[in-house]
Amino acid sequence: QSALTQPASVSxxxxxxxxxxxxxxxxxxxxxxxxxxxxxxPGKAPKLMIYEVSNRPSGVSNRFSGSKSGxxxxxxxxxxxxxDEADYYCSSYTSSSNVVxxxxxxxxxx
Amino acid sequence: QVQLQESGPGxxxxxxxxxxxxxxxxxxxxxxxxYWSWIRQHPGKGLEWIGYIYYSGSTYYNPSxxxxxxxxxxxxxxxxxxxxxxxxxxxxxxxxxxxGGGGYNSPGYFDLWGRGTxxxxxx
Numbered sequence: 001q002s003a004l005t006q007p008a009s010v011s012x013x014x015x016x017x018x019x020x021x022x023x024x025x026x027x028x029x030x031x032x033x034x035x036x037x038x039x040x041x042p043g044k045a046p047k048l049m050i051y052e053v054s055n056r057p058s059g060v061s062n063r064f065s066g067s068k069s070g071x072x073x074x075x076x077x078x079x080x081x082x083x084d085e086a087d088y089y090c091s092s093y094t095s096s097s098n099v100v101x102x103x104x105x106x107x108x109x110x
Numbered sequence: 111q112v113q114l115q116e117s118g119p120g121x122x123x124x125x126x127x128x129x130x131x132x133x134x135x136x137x138x139x140x141x142x143x144x145y146w147s148w149i150r151q152h153p154g155k156g157l158e159w160i161g162y163i164y165y166s167g168s169t170y171y172n173p174s175x176x177x178x179x180x181x182x183x184x185x186x187x188x189x190x191x192x193x194x195x196x197x198x199x200x201x202x203x204x205x206x207x208x209x210g211g212g213g214y215n216s217p218g219y220f221d222l223w224g225r226g227t228x229x230x231x232x233x
Contacts, residue, residue, distance in 0.1 A: 003156065034218030038157075045206060045226050046157065051219035052212060089157055097170060097216040099159040 004029065004090055004102035011108040017078040020105045022090030023071060028100055030071035034093035037066055037075045040104075041086045049088075050075060077107070085109045112137035114207050114224035122201075122231050128194040132207030132224060133187070140165045140185045145210035145217040148181060148192045150203040151226070158203075162210055162217060163190050170216055197231045204228050 005023040012018040022029065022037075029035055035053045038046035048057050050066035053073065063078045073092070077084055090102040118130035132146070139146060145162035152158070161171035163181040171179045180193040194201060204226040210217025 032218075034213055036219035038220075045223040046220075047223070048219060048221045051221070057221060091157075091159075091219070093213045093216060093218045096173070097214070098172060099210075099213075099216055101157040101159065104156045 004092060004100055006090060006102035006105045009106045009108065011110055012080045013110045014080050014082065016080050017076060018080060018107065020075045020088055020107070022073040022075070022102050024092055024100070025071055027095040028092040029068065029073050031095055032093050033068070035066070035068055035073040036091045038089045038091065039086045040089065046089060080109055082109050112209065112222055114209065114222055116205060116207050116224045116227040118227060118229070120228060120230060122197055122229060123233050124198055124231055125196055128192070128197050128201060128229055130192045130205055130227065130229070131189050132191070133189050135188070139183060139188050139190065143211070145213070146183065146190045147208045147210045147217060147220060149206045149208055149220070151206070152203045160192065199231050202229065202231045
């Protein structure tokens with residue numbers, strides 16, 4: 001199973017909004033509503049930010065939102081803050097009962 | 111609250127078997143409904159799902175690692191374990207244990223993670 005495709009990097013200024021895309025196929029992202037997003041700060045474990053495409057776990061800021069169209073899922077962060085600077089990974093359940101991750105996107109807050 | 115903690119050797123020789131244990135505290139592995147998983151991250155790289163075990167003992171492994179992976183559970187100790195055989199330098203990574211939820215017969219997301227443990231494969 002190939003990894004999901006994410007941009008290597010995105011950047012934005014404080015207060016702005018950014019969107020990170022995650023492209024897969026009809027066998028993973030497009031076929032199921034089991035897309036999740038993770039935030040990882042350097043040297044730390046990943047943290048679940050969005051699950052089942054657009055749901056936020058308790059405690060996650062409502063500045064984080066998720067969506068999906070066809071084979072591409074998106075994570076949007078509004079009102080960028082310095083603490084949002086991190087690596088972000090998407091993940092999807094697949095038709096072969098596997099789990100596949102994206103290659104990761106480094107978010108820089110300018 | 112539920113917490114996960116990995117433990118095991120940080121250095122493994124090539125061709126040997128990597129063995130790690132994840133201890134779950136604050137909740138019971140046997141409570142059901144979760145896929146107790148292992149995920150790894152090569153240095154400076156992305157995440158790779160290794161596989162899971164359900165409290166009942168059923169397992170599913172990433173096809174790319176299936177021939178070398180065994181995940182087991184000890185409900186009496188509230189632990190689950192990973193064994194990866196015939197390791198090479200390519201298996202050097204940070205290994206995380208995680209709690210998976212959702213999905214159909216595999217996790218749709220991972221809502222709790224251990225801190226991770228670096229395992230280096232070197233002679």
